Amino acid sequence: MTNVKNSMASCCISELSFQSLCMLSPAEKLTTGRPSEGPDGSPPSVATTLHITHGVVTDVAGGPTDLFGGRAVPGKPLVDLLDEAEKFGFLPGGTAASINTALAARQSKQLLSLADGRSIMVATEFAAADDMTLHFVDVSFAVQMTLSQQRDVLTGLPNRVELLRRLNEHLASPASLPQTAVLYVDLDRFKMVNDTLGHPIGDALLKLVVERMQRLLAPKDVLARLGGDEFVILQAEGEQPHAAEVLASRIIEIVGRTYLLQGHSVQVGASVGIALAATDGKTPEELIKNADLALFKAKSAGRGTFRFFTDAMDREIQERRALEIDLRRAIIMQELSLVYQPQFEIDGNKLVGFESLVRWSTSERGSVSPAQFIPLAEETGIIDQLGEWVLRTACKEAARWPEPLTVSVNLSPVQFKSPKLVSIIVGALSSAGLPPSRLDLEITEGALIENTETVLLMLNQIKAMGIKVSIDDFGTGYSSLSYLQKFPFDKIKIDQSFIRSLETNADSAAIVRAVTALGKSLGMMTIAEGVETESQLELIARDGCAQVQGYLTGRPLAADAAAELISTRT
Structure with missing residues (x-):
């Protein structure tokens, strides 16, 4: 010492x-x-x-x-x-x-x-x-x-300040660069441990994770904690990139083993991003940043894996930042729009409502896919602002339709983290003058995975107001049956992936039949999304599905076109 x-x-x-x-x-x-x-x-x-x-x-x-x-x-x-x-x-x-x-x-x-x-x-x-x-x-x-300013209080590891100092010292020797790697480690599912078992157990878990990782390090390596569940390793000596790959693999394996804490069996994982000193950065800050970018790609790939930094990652993150700036501006400048896809009762082909879908088109970018900007909005927190705009716009448009037509609005799992969500929904209905019974909120199973009890409490408040709640993309998440037992959804939306392969895949056909039967037994409406062919429609009708939505029965329409369809069908 x-x-x-x-x-x-x-x-x-x-x-x-x-x-x-x-x-x-x-x-x-x-x-x-x-x-x-x-x-x-x-x-x-x-x-x-x-x-x-x-x-x-x-x-x-x-x-x-x-x-x-x-x-x-x-x-x-x-x-x-x-x-x-x-x-x-x-x-x-x-x-x-x-x-x-x-x-x-x-x-x-x-x-x-x-x-x-x-x-x-x-x-x-x-x-x-x-x-x-x-x-x-x-x-x-x-x-x-001085020591307290250079050390993490919980683990005793070097903090960011001390890590940067050590990296500066190490990188000062050009001969060390070919042997040096920076590994950015982030724990998977750690937040769930904190939320379900409490911070004391979370802190104890972090200490055990540190002990396991330290056993893998060479004498000259440095393990630092940057905060939360994020760590950085300076691998000082090794035949790169092989040495970094071996260390990352061992970290993922050993961190992923089960922990026993105060009678609880706990399991977390680790994802790792790697930057090599010889090629991926000249300064400590640049190496850490690039290792973090590689970590982002590792997590995007499904977690529990590692990725090396590439120049393409840097270009991608720059493009992502530019897209984020454009999206924020689009919301302020009202460059977004909603389209409405009609939903029909299969028996009688009666129009019952529309699902609202957000669209974004710019003169510079053209049409930007929701699959591109919705995840970005969720990751950056823009989804709260975007989601409120969608909700208010959809309610305002639906108020122009004759009763009892409904409008479906998708809610992101991220929106349930906001304590203001229920009041935002109430405000949207009130300002539009739309009866609660004509609003159908669609959520995915992902909204229920974290903070299940909190989300269920919010859903019960929403349902108590007379608002309908549907579970979207059913069958693609986890523990679907337990969620149906915990909360009485009004409608189950059968995911289009099952409908798409309905005619060629016996398993998909069996799943559609089972979900339809389950909905009937629980008193829940079933609607098939993504129906594109007459044969698909015949099959779901035969199985007892109540409603349909897809290109076969109607493509998404602008507000004026939706109003015109309503005038011809009601």
């Missing part, structure tokens, strides 16, 4: 301590031996001040602690004083030689660590060739403050 303190703290505190002493008058230095208070608000710090002429002590000022046990007296050679202090245990072994070497080289600062844990700065003023003043300054408080 002594070496760690010396290397981490001396460069940060020595100048401060020495300058604070130099601001004192000679009288203050020799009569009080210390400033009244350190610049950081710490307790009195000067332990002993010695004035040396021709190698002999000529003046002594003792602070609150005498480092030399009363042996520092005028007339004693400094060499003898230091030897005695070592001999009687007042100073650690090797101190005399270290100080003498520093003085011979006319070094003004030197940091010592005592056996009792204190840190002592030897600050020297050279008046002439054989005339000097030595201040032995207790800088323990400053050392601890």
